[in-house]
Amino acid sequence: MRRIPLTFLLIGCAHIQSAVGTDAPFKYEFASPEMDVDAPAPVSEDMIATLPLEDVSADEYAAFQAEAGRLSLHFERHCRLLADAMRQHLADVRMYENAIVRYYGPYKFYGVGHAYQQQDGRWMIRIARRFDGLNRRTLDDEMKTLRHEMSHTLGATEQRIGDEWSARDYAYRCA
Numbered sequence: 001m002r003r004i005p006l007t008f009l010l011i012g013c014a015h016i017q018s019a020v021g022t023d024a025p026f027k028y029e030f031a032s033p034e035m036d037v038d039a040p041a042p043v044s045e046d047m048i049a050t051l052p053l054e055d056v057s058a059d060e061y062a063a064f065q066a067e068a069g070r071l072s073l074h075f076e077r078h079c080r081l082l083a084d085a086m087r088q089h090l091a092d093v094r095m096y097e098n099a100i101v102r103y104y105g106p107y108k109f110y111g112v113g114h115a116y117q118q119q120d121g122r123w124m125i126r127i128a129r130r131f132d133g134l135n136r137r138t139l140d141d142e143m144k145t146l147r148h149e150m151s152h153t154l155g156a157t158e159q160r161i162g163d164e165w166s167a168r169d170y171a172y173r174c175a
């Protein structure tokens with residue numbers, strides 16, 4: 001397995017988001033039939049794949065708004081908090097066309113989203129529309145990623161810590 005030159009990667013990450021640098025590490029959500037895993041940090045060739053960002057479509061926006069509305073009435077407190085986060089951050093969601101494909105050991109992973117906080121405190125949330133050129137993700141897929149990424153704005157981590165919900169918990173338990 002190939003070692004990843006970390007310092008170089010951080011430069012690469014800062015570069016892609018260009019305008020404003022960020023202290024926060026990128027968080028890529030990787031989906032595969034087997035599991036969601038923490039992805040290794042992206043390498044320079046991935047940077048190209050993340051460009052260009054696109055605005056949320058009218059259909060997506062309507063669906064995301066509806067999702068926030070649905071979650072605001074959810075019986076779980078966590079999901080209602082997630083609804084608040086969505087209302088606050090939906091304007092900062094951008095889409096990219098294809099997932100970022102990485103090979104990791106025997107697995108092929110599709111990076112379908114990430115979220116990070118800028119130095120000014122503003123959250124950037126990115127969601128992929130497709131796994132690849134042939135396989136479109138459904139709106140439900142995008143919404144699952146939205147829940148996952150939004151939960152990071154509430155401080156959710158990738159792995160469950162004690163009773164705290166992980167981002168994956170938000171993605172699945174608020175479904």
Ligand SMILES: [Zn+2]
Nearest residue numbers: 027029158167
């Ligand atoms: Zn995450």
